[in-house]
Amino acid sequence: MPRATTTSDVFNAVAEIRRREILSYLALRERPVGDIVVTLRLAQPSVSKHLRVLRDVGLVRARREGRRMLYRTNAAAIRPLHEWTETFERFWGHQLLRVKERAEAKTQKSDSTK
Amino acid sequence: MPRATTTSDVFNAVAEIRRREILSYLALRERPVGDIVVTLRLAQPSVSKHLRVLRDVGLVRARREGRRMLYRTNAAAIRPLHEWTETFERFWGHQLLRVKERAEAKTQKSDSTK
DNA sequence: TTGACATATTCCTATATGGGAATGTAATGT
DNA sequence: ACATTACATTCCCATATAGGAATATGTCAA
Numbered sequence: 001m002p003r004a005t006t007t008s009d010v011f012n013a014v015a016e017i018r019r020r021e022i023l024s025y026l027a028l029r030e031r032p033v034g035d036i037v038v039t040l041r042l043a044q045p046s047v048s049k050h051l052r053v054l055r056d057v058g059l060v061r062a063r064r065e066g067r068r069m070l071y072r073t074n075a076a077a078i079r080p081l082h083e084w085t086e087t088f089e090r091f092w093g094h095q096l097l098r099v100k101e102r103a104e105a106k107t108q109k110s111d112s113t114k
Numbered sequence: 115m116p117r118a119t120t121t122s123d124v125f126n127a128v129a130e131i132r133r134r135e136i137l138s139y140l141a142l143r144e145r146p147v148g149d150i151v152v153t154l155r156l157a158q159p160s161v162s163k164h165l166r167v168l169r170d171v172g173l174v175r176a177r178r179e180g181r182r183m184l185y186r187t188n189a190a191a192i193r194p195l196h197e198w199t200e201t202f203e204r205f206w207g208h209q210l211l212r213v214k215e216r217a218e219a220k221t222q223k224s225d226s227t228k
Numbered sequence: 229t230t231g232a233c234a235t236a237t238t239c240c241t242a243t244a245t246g247g248g249a250a251t252g253t254a255a256t257g258t
Numbered sequence: 259a260c261a262t263t264a265c266a267t268t269c270c271c272a273t274a275t276a277g278g279a280a281t282a283t284g285t286c287a288a
Binding site: 115116117118119120130132156157159160163164178180181182 | 241242243244245246247248249250254255256
């Protein structure tokens with residue numbers, strides 16, 4: 001089985017660094033494709049393809065303005081990612097504690113850790 | 115060019131749902147491989163391979179205890195991900211505002227938005 | 229209509245999967 | 259030494275890229 005599709009979910013979509021860069025760029029404000037091409041120095045077809053992926057998972061929204069397409073980041077779609085990482089937040093502190101605990105256990109050198 | 119390696123960074127490593135499940139499971143406490151196999155109902159080789167990826171990017175730590183290998187999640191390695199998503203946090207509110215603004219603009223139906 | 233501009237799609241290719249099956253390796257018990 | 263338990267690695271394969279090149283689509287201007 002191959003890897004999951006980039007459009008299968010937000011996690012897969014942001015796995016690509018170019019797409020993360022695009023998201024950061026479009027978070028500030030709406031921009032036409034050409035601006036992304038120039039600013040991030042990517043080939044135009046490449047940008048269009050990345051935007052397609054981001055659009056499919058709802059990470060960006062688009063609207064047409066004349067010949068140009070204006071894209072902007074839909075920050076709300078990043079929330080699931082944020083929330084998932086947040087579930088680990090409480091363990092950051094715990095792990096420091098564990099290091100301390102192990103250090104103490106070592107000092108006493110009697111506990112068989114089982 | 116193919117997709118980046120799963121071990122290229124944390125973003126790619128967590129793109130796989132099985133690996134996210136493993137991380138959640140190992141966040142609570144240290145576990146041997148066999149427990150993951152039984153609990154998450156995955157083939158043993160599959161679990162070993164996922165653990166290998168997670169280890170390579172520092173998302174889990176391992177230590178041997180007799181025949182068993184005990185793995186645990188290294189929550190700190192998830193921080194970069196958490197911090198990246200956090201940069202978008204301030205836009206969640208802004209976007210709600212924008213929706214409101216657009217709704218109001220529509221009501222007045224006079225502004226040509228440019 | 230014709231041309232120019234802006235973006236999207238298609239075609240091609242090398243590559244990195246993730247799962248299944250089979251096999252390799254390490255540690256323990258007898 | 260040998261069998262058993264617990265993991266790790268290797269081999270095979272179908273599949274989804276991401277980039278480059280070429281082409282298609284859409285919009286405006288003269």
